[in-house]
Amino acid sequence: DIRQQFIDFFETKSHEFIRSSAVVPHDDPTLLFTNAGMNQFKPYFIGLQEPPTKRVVNSQKCIRVSGKHNDLEEVGVDDYHHTFFEMLGNWSFGDFYKKEAISWAWELLTEVWKLDKKRLWVTIYHEDDESGELWKEHSDIDPQRILKFGAKDNFWEMGETGPCGPCTEIHYYTGENIDDQSAEGVNLLAEYREIWNLVFIQYNRNKNGELNPLPKKHVDTGAGFERLVAILNGKSSNYETDLFIPILDEIVKITGKEILFEGGVPHRVIADHLRMLSFSIADGAMPGNEGRGYVLRRVLRRAARFGRKLEMKEPFLYKLVSILCQVMGEAFPEILDKKSHIEKVIEAEEKSFNDTLDRGLEMFDRVLNKIPKNGTIPGEDAFKLYDTY
Numbered sequence: 001d002i003r004q005q006f007i008d009f010f011e012t013k014s015h016e017f018i019r020s021s022a023v024v025p026h027d028d029p030t031l032l033f034t035n036a037g038m039n040q041f042k043p044y045f046i047g048l049q050e051p052p053t054k055r056v057v058n059s060q061k062c063i064r065v066s067g068k069h070n071d072l073e074e075v076g077v078d079d080y081h082h083t084f085f086e087m088l089g090n091w092s093f094g095d096f097y098k099k100e101a102i103s104w105a106w107e108l109l110t111e112v113w114k115l116d117k118k119r120l121w122v123t124i125y126h127e128d129d130e131s132g133e134l135w136k137e138h139s140d141i142d143p144q145r146i147l148k149f150g151a152k153d154n155f156w157e158m159g160e161t162g163p164c165g166p167c168t169e170i171h172y173y174t175g176e177n178i179d180d181q182s183a184e185g186v187n188l189l190a191e192y193r194e195i196w197n198l199v200f201i202q203y204n205r206n207k208n209g210e211l212n213p214l215p216k217k218h219v220d221t222g223a224g225f226e227r228l229v230a231i232l233n234g235k236s237s238n239y240e241t242d243l244f245i246p247i248l249d250e251i252v253k254i255t256g257k258e259i260l261f262e263g264g265v266p267h268r269v270i271a272d273h274l275r276m277l278s279f280s281i282a283d284g285a286m287p288g289n290e291g292r293g294y295v296l297r298r299v300l301r302r303a304a305r306f307g308r309k310l311e312m313k314e315p316f317l318y319k320l321v322s323i324l325c326q327v328m329g330e331a332f333p334e335i336l337d338k339k340s341h342i343e344k345v346i347e348a349e350e351k352s353f354n355d356t357l358d359r360g361l362e363m364f365d366r367v368l369n370k371i372p373k374n375g376t377i378p379g380e381d382a383f384k385l386y387d388t389y
């Protein structure tokens, strides 16, 4: 419903709905995976192609495990980073600009979804005073809640090269004590959660790192769908929403380990990685030894390793594909069409990894038995264990 409400809202602002592109970009050598909603529109931003329409809205499948945007280590440890997530977005290709982007985002958040304005914070690029003024003129945010940050937080780029520009981000305080907020927490503490990024695309960064102004100015916004769902349901964790609960319950059923086993990290990592693997395999990626395939292999092995923490020695990740299809299949029918292919690929890869891991653990024991107590594992053995097993 929330996904549809976002799309409906921007349709009333004359945006056209466009389907998510694949998570595997087939025609952009600068990316291993689609990492933002704007990727499919890159040719329009840099003026290589004319857009068929000037305003679009969508929910884009994104993967952030490699390259400039990589959230892998946060996944499962915190409540709101994912290797795979949906990004709700709306775009202007040389049409409306900052004023409309800002006032519409505020309207949707505070008038349609009625988020508490006393929990919202806004950040702007430190050189972009214009955006600060527009927030004051076109929203009723308390001006003290508009904060300036540098390029790390408020200048958005999809990769080392490509379209980019200053951005203004909207953050939501998820903490218990509404009177306990402070500007210091924004971009620092987990309770201050970034929910929506409005990027004002006006440059193209070239291979030499130079910023070239674009002939037209564009808007590229991205709102974290899972985070919005959590906030609109009054939850501080994305995993406590309809998007994840059925998957976590299925993991409990299959493994027999309760949901908060080891602080809940293994269940969360497995649920997250299942989504990344299923959607990338559905879109044509395959585990392998290099590039994109190696990223898939590492993510699958990471999920399997957390499965070992739950004492799962046999392949089991593939059994979770069915429940994922129930949760996401309506919005993204490609996973229904490819269900049995996804299951087969995951099962085969899990099996081969389990065999490798068992051989590695045997070898590890042999290595340990060979050295004296408190001794040192020889570099050659350590390398072989890391590299091969």
Ligand code: GLY
Pocket: 035, 036, 037, 038, 156, 197, 199, 220, 221, 222
């Ligand atoms: N393209 C905007 C974002 O990914 O935040």
